[in-house]
Amino acid sequence: MRKLAALAAIIIVIMLVPAFAAADWPMARHDPQHTSSADSQLTPPLAVQWQKNIGGEAVASPVIANGTLYESNGDGDTMYALDAATGSQVWTFTASGAIDSTPAVANDSLVVSSYDGNLYRLDASTGKQVWSFGMGSGSYASPLIYDGRVYVGTDTGDFYAVDLNSGSQDWALPWSTQSSAAGDGNSIFVGTYQGTFYCLNVSTGMTVWMYDANDTFHSSPLVYNNTVYCAARNGTLYAFDEASGSIKWTYNIGYNTDSTPSVDPATGTIFIGSYDGRVFALDASTGSLMWVSQSYGPIYSTTAVAGGYLYGASQAGGLFALDASNGTGLWTYDLGSGVFASPAITDGRMFIGTMGGNLLAFNESLAASTPVPTATGTPSATPFPGALALLAALLAVCLLRRR
Numbered sequence: 001m002r003k004l005a006a007l008a009a010i011i012i013v014i015m016l017v018p019a020f021a022a023a024d025w026p027m028a029r030h031d032p033q034h035t036s037s038a039d040s041q042l043t044p045p046l047a048v049q050w051q052k053n054i055g056g057e058a059v060a061s062p063v064i065a066n067g068t069l070y071e072s073n074g075d076g077d078t079m080y081a082l083d084a085a086t087g088s089q090v091w092t093f094t095a096s097g098a099i100d101s102t103p104a105v106a107n108d109s110l111v112v113s114s115y116d117g118n119l120y121r122l123d124a125s126t127g128k129q130v131w132s133f134g135m136g137s138g139s140y141a142s143p144l145i146y147d148g149r150v151y152v153g154t155d156t157g158d159f160y161a162v163d164l165n166s167g168s169q170d171w172a173l174p175w176s177t178q179s180s181a182a183g184d185g186n187s188i189f190v191g192t193y194q195g196t197f198y199c200l201n202v203s204t205g206m207t208v209w210m211y212d213a214n215d216t217f218h219s220s221p222l223v224y225n226n227t228v229y230c231a232a233r234n235g236t237l238y239a240f241d242e243a244s245g246s247i248k249w250t251y252n253i254g255y256n257t258d259s260t261p262s263v264d265p266a267t268g269t270i271f272i273g274s275y276d277g278r279v280f281a282l283d284a285s286t287g288s289l290m291w292v293s294q295s296y297g298p299i300y301s302t303t304a305v306a307g308g309y310l311y312g313a314s315q316a317g318g319l320f321a322l323d324a325s326n327g328t329g330l331w332t333y334d335l336g337s338g339v340f341a342s343p344a345i346t347d348g349r350m351f352i353g354t355m356g357g358n359l360l361a362f363n364e365s366l367a368a369s370t371p372v373p374t375a376t377g378t379p380s381a382t383p384f385p386g387a388l389a390l391l392a393a394l395l396a397v398c399l400l401r402r403r
Contacts, residue, residue, distance in 0.1 A: 011341070025066040026257040027104035028142035029260060029302055032183040033223040036262035037347035041307035044321035045364030050087040051358060054080050056159070057100075058353025061301070061342040063363075065105040065124065069351060070101035071359055072112065079103065079112055080359075081127055084349070085362060092126035096122065102142035102180070102341075104150075109164060111150050113139035117361070119152055119160070121167060131167030135160060137176070142220075146183035147202045153177035153190065161205055162190075171205035180220040180260075182228070184242065189228050192216025197230060199245055209245030209272060218258040220302075224284060229261045229270060237261065237272060239287060253280050260302040260342075264324050268271035271324075273299025277314055279335070281327060291327040297319050299344040306352070313339035313352055331384030335360070 018183030029036045056076025063070050069084040075098045081090040097116025104111050115138035121130040144151045145164060148315040153159040154176055158392045161170040181190040188209055190198045193216050199208040219231040227248060228240040235255050238249040259273040268284040277295035282288065297316020304311045309330070310322040315338040321331040337356030344351045 003042060013370075017144060019268065020143070021110060024065045025146065025346045026060060026063055026106065028102040029064070029178050029220065029222075029262070031303075032146045032218055033143060034180075034262075034302075035222065035224060035265065036260070036302050036304045036342065037265055038304060038306040040346060040348055042309065042348055042350055043307070043347050043364055044313070045051075045365050046321070046331065046333070046362035049349065049361040049363045051360045052082065052087045053357050054078070054353075054359055055357045057355045058357055058359060059100040059340045059355070060353065061102045061118045062105055062353055062359065063105055064344055064346045064351065068124070069143045069361075070103050070105065070110060070361075071102070071353055072101075073357055074098050074100050075355075077116075078198060079110075079122070079127070082359070083126075084351070084361070085347075087359070088144050093120070093122055093127045093129070097138060099261070100140050101152075104145045106145040106164070109145070111143045111145060111164070113141060113143050113152050113154075115139065115155075115370075117154075119143065119150065121150075121164070133160070133162050133169070139211045139236050140178045142180040144181045144183055144188075146181075146188070149202070151181040151188055151190075153179065153181070153192075159190065159192075161202075170203075172202075173205055177217070177228075179217050182221040183402060184223040187242070189221040189223060189230070191221065191232070192231050193217070195232070197221075197240070197354070199240075199242075208331075210342070211238070211240065211245055211247070220260040222261045222263060224263045224270075225268070227284065229258050229263075229284075230326065231256065231259065231261065231272060232326050235274065237270075237282070237287075239284075251280075251282055251287045258300045262303050262305055262310075264305045264308075266308070267325070269324065270305045271305070271310055271316075273301070273303060273312060275299070277316070279303060279310065279322065279327065281324075293322055293327040294329060296332075300340050304343040304345050306350075311345065311350060312342045313341070313343060315339060317342075317354070333362075344366040 033083040054073040056073030069328045079093040095114040119133040137154035141153040150162045215234045221230040255274040255276040261272040279293040297314035310324040319333040335356040337384040341353040
């Protein structure tokens with residue numbers, strides 16, 4: 001009887017395990033707190049495992065759950081589900097407008113917002129539509145699944161909390177954002193086009209605290225160690241006390257940024273990229289500058305952390321790996337097209353999409369890495385953009401405003 005009871009307990013535990021593995025990357029920036037920190041090791045140099053052209057512009061970042069990769073082709077209006085190991089197509093779903101947002105997966109639900117003004121919940125296994133919610137405005141923001149709801153902002157309309165199960169509206173607030181909300185405890189955090197950063201109650205949408213930055217937020221927040229980090233577009237990175245909203249520190253990286261900060265929990269280091277193409281590493285507790293990388297071209301996406309290595313991509317088309325402890329460049333790869341998407345890392349592989357419509361999967365390789373100059377190694381925020389970086393930045397801004 002004891003053996004049967006033990007077996008029954010094991011079965012119950014297995015049944016209660018979430019529908020995606022711990023090593024998955026099921027939403028934008030990995031988790032509700034947006035740490036962009038992988039659960040698996042990935043050591044450069046890397047080699048291309050497979051590549052697939054999905055057409056359009058892969059502005060959204062890929063997500064991976066239960067061995068399936070999900071990615072959209074932007075203006076192509078199509079969401080793809082691919083076998084993460086081979087790149088073979090599982091299903092597609094077509095909206096009535098561009099899908100530039102990163103989807104979110106929980107259990108067997110995939111949620112994605114579109115510029116056709118709808119928020120969609122799909123069956124993650126089949127791509128069949130479960131419900132759609134009319135937002136009244138197009139959305140670039142990536143939805144967050146948290147506390148049984150979907151939180152998402154629109155480009156010119158409202159910010160919504162939608163019941164995941166029914167697709168009905170729980171609450172809405174009258175401001176627009178391209179920032180993707182982060183969740184932690186009983187709070188939702190998000191910055192707006194209007195320049196206000198909010199901490200909201202997850203259930204009611206009531207403001208817990210707020211801060212007026214007088215500059216728009218395109219960056220999404222990161223929550224780590226009771227602190228909320230978010231960058232205004234003017235390059236000022238804020239560290240807010242999670243409970244009170246008081247400012248612990250600020251640091252201006254010297255250039256505009258749309259990049260969302262990431263964190264290495266093992267060292268307590270915050271990383272953020274800038275329009276001038278460099279990555280800045282800051283002490284999470286004090287905001288002191290630890291190192292600055294060389295320039296790789298304008299960085300709009302979020303860097304990803306995996307076991308002491310930092311991976312990023314630039315609008316100049318370069319994929320790069322840095323030593324997270326000192327910023328030394330270890331490996332680069334020419335993607336042949338600019339990148340707005342952020343890398344996703346799971347199960348010893350990295351996935352990235354490009355503006356040219358290519359989706360690539362990388363794994364570890366014994367091949368020789370491409371030599372790159374070392375980091376500055378000196379805590380200095382003096383900008384040094386090249387002409388190519390400035391040209392690429394102007395091009396990227398035009399692309400962002402083309403709609």
